[in-house]
Amino acid sequence: RNSEGVDLQDKDTLAGVASAIASSPLPLAGGAGGGQVPNPSANGKAVPSPNPSRKREGEMVARAQAAYPAWTARPVHERAACLERLADLLEQHRTELMAVCVHEARKTIPDALAEVREAVDFCRYYAEQARGYLVPIELPGPTGERNVLRHEGRGVWATIAPWNFPLAIFLGQTVAALVAGNAVIAKPAPQTPRIAARAVELAHQAGIPEDVLILAPGGPDVGAALVADPRVAGVAFTGSTATARKIARELLANENRPLVPLIAETGGVNAMIVDSTALAEQVVQDVVTSSFRSAGQRCSALRLLLLQEEIAESTLEMLSGAMDTLIIGDPADPATDVGPVIDRQAYDNLMGRREAMRNSWIKTIDVPAEGNFVPPTTIRLRSMDDLDREWFGPLLHVATWRAGDLERTISHVNGKGFGLTMGLHSRIARSAETVEALARVGNLYVNRSMIGAIVGSQPFGGEGFSGTGPKAGGPHYLPRFCAERVTSTDTTSSGGNATLLSLDDIGF
Numbered sequence: 001r002n003s004e005g006v007d008l009q010d011k012d013t014l015a016g017v018a019s020a021i022a023s024s025p026l027p028l029a030g031g032a033g034g035g036q037v038p039n040p041s042a043n044g045k046a047v048p049s050p051n052p053s054r055k056r057e058g059e060m061v062a063r064a065q066a067a068y069p070a071w072t073a074r075p076v077h078e079r080a081a082c083l084e085r086l087a088d089l090l091e092q093h094r095t096e097l098m099a100v101c102v103h104e105a106r107k108t109i110p111d112a113l114a115e116v117r118e119a120v121d122f123c124r125y126y127a128e129q130a131r132g133y134l135v136p137i138e139l140p141g142p143t144g145e146r147n148v149l150r151h152e153g154r155g156v157w158a159t160i161a162p163w164n165f166p167l168a169i170f171l172g173q174t175v176a177a178l179v180a181g182n183a184v185i186a187k188p189a190p191q192t193p194r195i196a197a198r199a200v201e202l203a204h205q206a207g208i209p210e211d212v213l214i215l216a217p218g219g220p221d222v223g224a225a226l227v228a229d230p231r232v233a234g235v236a237f238t239g240s241t242a243t244a245r246k247i248a249r250e251l252l253a254n255e256n257r258p259l260v261p262l263i264a265e266t267g268g269v270n271a272m273i274v275d276s277t278a279l280a281e282q283v284v285q286d287v288v289t290s291s292f293r294s295a296g297q298r299c300s301a302l303r304l305l306l307l308q309e310e311i312a313e314s315t316l317e318m319l320s321g322a323m324d325t326l327i328i329g330d331p332a333d334p335a336t337d338v339g340p341v342i343d344r345q346a347y348d349n350l351m352g353r354r355e356a357m358r359n360s361w362i363k364t365i366d367v368p369a370e371g372n373f374v375p376p377t378t379i380r381l382r383s384m385d386d387l388d389r390e391w392f393g394p395l396l397h398v399a400t401w402r403a404g405d406l407e408r409t410i411s412h413v414n415g416k417g418f419g420l421t422m423g424l425h426s427r428i429a430r431s432a433e434t435v436e437a438l439a440r441v442g443n444l445y446v447n448r449s450m451i452g453a454i455v456g457s458q459p460f461g462g463e464g465f466s467g468t469g470p471k472a473g474g475p476h477y478l479p480r481f482c483a484e485r486v487t488s489t490d491t492t493s494s495g496g497n498a499t500l501l502s503l504d505d506i507g508f
C-alpha cells in the first residue's frame with residue numbers, strides 16, 4: 001500500500017480496472033482539454049461549452065442565491081447525509097470515474113484510484129466534522145448569561161478547482177462549502193470538465209438540490225466573472241499563487257462589496273533535506289515517488305533535493321539507477337509509473353526549462369515521442385538559491401549542503417517564501433527536532449515520501465506563497481466556510497432584566 005492506501009501490488013485489481021477503462025466509450029486519443037467531447041453521463045447531455053458572456057454567471061449566482069435560504073435552513077445532519085450518499089455513489093461509480101480520470105486528466109490507474117478514494121474520504125470526513133462542530137455550542141460565561149456560538153452559511157460560494165485533482169479537490173472544496181450551509185457555484189479547470197460534470201450529477205442524485213450546486217465549466221473568464229460578482233460571499237481556490245493574488249485583488253476592488261473570505265491553496269518549492277545518516281534505499285524510493293509520481297504534477301511534489309555533500313554522489317548514482325526502472329507510457333496501462341503531463345502548454349513550459357538547463361542535467365530518461373511526455377529529469381544546481389519558482393512537472397533540482405549547516409539550509413528554503421511541504425531524511429532525532437522547529441511549511445514529512453496526504457490524518461495546506469490555510473481535510477477547514485455568530489442572552493429574572501417569554505406566555 002502506498003501512503004494514500006491504494007494497493008499498488010494488487011495487479012489483478014489494477015488489470016480489472018484497466019480492462020474497464022479500455023472498454024470505456026470515451027475516446028482514448030487526444031489527451032486532456034481538447035475540443036468538444038461527449039459528457040460521459042448516462043443521460044447523454046453535453047457539457048455546456050464555455051460562454052464568455054457574463055450574463056450566464058450572473059444568472060447562476062441569482063439561482064444559487066434564491067436556493068440558499070432553504071438549503072441553509074436544513075439541519076446540519078441532513079446536509080451531512082447528502083455528503084454520505086454522495087460518497088456511496090462515488091464508490092459505486094468508481095470504475096467509471098477512474099476511466100474518465102485516466103482519459104481526461106491522463107492520470108495513471110493508481111493515481112485515478114487514489115483520486116476517487118480521496119474524494120470519498122473528503123465527503124465522509126466533512127460530513128462527520130459538520131455533525132460534530134457545526135452544531136450550536138454553549139460557551140462558558142458569567143452566571144445569568146447564556147452564550148451560544150453558531151456556525152451558519154455565508155451565502156453563495158465560488159469554488160475554483162485545479163486539473164491535477166479534478167475530482168478530489170474539485171469535490172473537496174465544494175462539499176465543504178455545501179455542508180457548511182452554503183450554495184456553491186463550482187468551476188472545474190478547463191482541462192477537466194467531464195469528471196466534474198459527472199461528480200455534480202452524482203451530487204444532485206445524492207440529494208443536493210440543482211440550484212444549490214451549480215456547475216460552471218469554462219476558462220479563466222468564467223472564474224473571473226464569478227469572483228467579480230459582489231453577491232458571491234466567499235471563494236475557495238486551488239491553483240497558482242499568481243491567480244490567487246488576482247482573486248484576492250478582485251475581491252477587494254469593489255468599494256461597495258462586503259469583505260469576503262478567500263481560501264487559497266497554491267504552489268510550492270518543496271525541498272527534501274537528506275543527511276549522511278539517512279537510509280539510502282529509502283531516500284531513493286521516496287525521492288522517486290515524491291518527484292516523479294503523477295508526473296510531478298502535485299503541489300506537494302518534491303522540487304528541490306538537498307543532499308549533504310558526503311553522500312551526494314552515491315545517492316545520485318542510486319537515484320539514477322532507480323529512474324531507469326520507471327515505466328513511462330500510456331496511463332491506461334496498469335504497469336505505467338509515469339504518464340504524460342496535462343497538455344501541450346505544460347509540456348512546452350517544462351521542456352523549455354529542461355532545455356535551458358541542458359548543461360546541468362545529471363540524469364534523464366527516454367519517453368515516447370508523441371503525447372506530451374516530459375522525460376523525468378534530475379538537474380544539478382550550483383546552489384540551492386538557483387531555484388526560486390515552481391516547475392509543475394517531473395523535473396527534480398538537486399543541490400548540496402555542508403555538514404553542520406542544517407539550520408542555515410532550512411533558513412534558505414524558508415527564505416524562498418513558499419511554505420507547503422518539506423521532507424527530512426535523517427536518523428538523528430535532534431535534526432528532526434531542528435527541522436520541525438524551524439521549517440515554515442504546512443506539511444513536514446520525516447523519513448517518508450512527501451506526497452499523498454491522507455484526509456483526516458494529514459490535513460494538507462501551506463502558508464506564505466503556498467496559500468492562506470486552513471488545511472483541507474483537517475478540523476479547521478469547515479468553520480472558514482461559515483459565518484460565526486454568538487448570541488448572548490441575559491437569563492436572570494431579577495434586576496429588571498427582561499426574560500424571554502414564549503408567544504403562548506403573552507397570549508398570542
Ligand code: UN1
Pocket residue numbers: 162164165169238297298299300301450451452453454460
Ligand atoms: C495539489 O497537488 O494541488 O498530498 C494538492 C498530496 C495531495 C496534494 C494536493 N493531497 O500529494
